[in-house]
Amino acid sequence: MKKIKLFDPVFDQDEIKAVIKTLKSGFWASGSGSGNVLKFENKFKKYTQSKACVAVNSGTAALNLALSLFDVKNKEVILPSLSFVSTAHCIVENGGIPIFVDVEPNTLCIDPKKIKQAVSKKTIAVIPVHFGGMSCNQDEIHKIARSFNLEIIEDAAHAVGTTWKNYRKIGAHSSAVCFSFHPVKNLAMPTGGLISLNHKNHKKFKKILDSRRWCGITDRKDTDYDVREIGWNYYMNEFSAVIGLQQLKKLDKLNKKRRKIAERYYNEISLESKMPFDQNCSYHLYWILVKNRQKVRKELAQNGIETGTHYKPIHSMKMYKKSNSLPITERVGKQIVTIPIHPNLKNSEIEKIINTVNKFA
Ligand SMILES: Cc1ncc(COP(=O)(O)O)c(C=O)c1O
Known part of the structure; x- marks a missing residue:
C-alpha cells in the first residue's frame, strides 16, 4: 500500500535545473543578500505588495529578527498558544513576556476579543498566526492595535499566498509579516523564511535587518566592513533562493x-x-x-x-x-x-x- 504523505513538496524540472545551475556556478551563499537572494526578495515584494523584504534562513529566524525591531524587553507580547513554538520563542529571545490568549473555535485563529482583554500597560505587540493559512480577523486586530498603540507582527508561516488578498481588501499591512519556506510549506525551500516590512520606517528597518541577518556586518566597502551591534548567521543561501524563485511562479x-x-x-x-x-x-x-x-x-x-x-x-x-x-x-x-x-x-x-x-x- 502506497503511503499518503501528510506533506509533500511539489517540484519539477524547473527546480532541478535551477539547483544544478547553482551548484555548477560555485556561488552557493553570501550573507550580503546579493545574487538570487536579492532576486527572490524583489519578486516576493512585488507578489505581496509590501514595502521591503528581508530573506532569511527560516521562519524562526524571521520571527526572531522581526521582534528585534521593537523594544520588547520586559514588555508583554500577546499571541495564540495554538502554534509552533517559534511564535513564542521569538518573544523570549528578545527579552519579552509571552501572554497566551485563546483562539476562535471556527477558524482556530487568535480571538480579537481575547486580545483586547489581555492588553495591559506593558503590552507592546501582538503576534497573530494565520492558522493553516486562514486569515485572522485582520479588521478587528488592526482596530485593537490602533486603539492601544500596539505593533502587529504577523506569523504568516502557513499563509504564503493567502492573507495578502485580505490585506488588499482592507487596505492594511502589518508592521512585519514573517513567512516560513520550510519544505512542508506552500512555497517550499530546503530551509528559508522572509520578513516583509510595511512599517513607516521600513527603509531603516530593512537596513537594520540586512545587517542583523549577517552577524551585524555593516558599511561594506570592498573587503572592509564594520560591526556596530550583534547579529546572527540567518541569511538565505542561493539554493533556497533559486528553488523559491521557481516555487513562487507556481x-x-x-x-x-x-x-x-x-x-x-x-x-x-x-x-x-x-x-x-x-x-x-x-x-x-x-x-x-x-x-x-x-x-x-x-x-x-x-x-x-x-x-x-x-x-x-x-x-x-x-x-x-x-x-x-x-x-x-x-x-x-x-x-x-x-x-x-x-x-x-x-x-x-x-x-x-x-x-x-x-x-x-
Ligand atoms: C506557525 C509557525 N510559525 C513559525 C514556524 C517556524 O518556521 P521554520 O520552521 O521555517 O523556522 C513554523 C514552522 O513550522 C510555523 O508553523
Whole structure:
C-alpha cells in the first residue's frame, strides 16, 4: 500500500535545473543578500505588495529578527498558544513576556476579543498566526492595535499566498509579516523564511535587518566592513533562493489546487468540527476535530494515510508555564487531526481520505 504523505513538496524540472545551475556556478551563499537572494526578495515584494523584504534562513529566524525591531524587553507580547513554538520563542529571545490568549473555535485563529482583554500597560505587540493559512480577523486586530498603540507582527508561516488578498481588501499591512519556506510549506525551500516590512520606517528597518541577518556586518566597502551591534548567521543561501524563485511562479496555481481539495473536504467530510472553506485561504493545513483522536489516527494510519496533530499548545510545554486557562486551545490540542491536503494528492487518494474520516461521522 502506497503511503499518503501528510506533506509533500511539489517540484519539477524547473527546480532541478535551477539547483544544478547553482551548484555548477560555485556561488552557493553570501550573507550580503546579493545574487538570487536579492532576486527572490524583489519578486516576493512585488507578489505581496509590501514595502521591503528581508530573506532569511527560516521562519524562526524571521520571527526572531522581526521582534528585534521593537523594544520588547520586559514588555508583554500577546499571541495564540495554538502554534509552533517559534511564535513564542521569538518573544523570549528578545527579552519579552509571552501572554497566551485563546483562539476562535471556527477558524482556530487568535480571538480579537481575547486580545483586547489581555492588553495591559506593558503590552507592546501582538503576534497573530494565520492558522493553516486562514486569515485572522485582520479588521478587528488592526482596530485593537490602533486603539492601544500596539505593533502587529504577523506569523504568516502557513499563509504564503493567502492573507495578502485580505490585506488588499482592507487596505492594511502589518508592521512585519514573517513567512516560513520550510519544505512542508506552500512555497517550499530546503530551509528559508522572509520578513516583509510595511512599517513607516521600513527603509531603516530593512537596513537594520540586512545587517542583523549577517552577524551585524555593516558599511561594506570592498573587503572592509564594520560591526556596530550583534547579529546572527540567518541569511538565505542561493539554493533556497533559486528553488523559491521557481516555487513562487507556481504558488497561486498550487494554492488553487489546495483550495479545491479543501472545498471537497468541507463539503464531503461529515464531521461537525472541521476547517471552514474560504476562497482566500492558502490551506497549508486542513484540520478536523475528533473526540477519539487515537482511534481515528490509527484507522487512517492503517489505511496508509499519514496525519498530524498541529499543535500541542505552547502553554502546555514545560518552558511556558500555563498562566491562565485557554479552554478552546486546550480542547483543540486534544482533538485536532491534520490530514493531507498537498497538491500532489490524486483524486483516488482524496476520496480514500474522505471515506476513512467519514467512518467516524
Ligand atoms: C506557525 C509557525 N510559525 C513559525 C514556524 C517556524 O518556521 P521554520 O520552521 O521555517 O523556522 C513554523 C514552522 O513550522 C510555523 O508553523
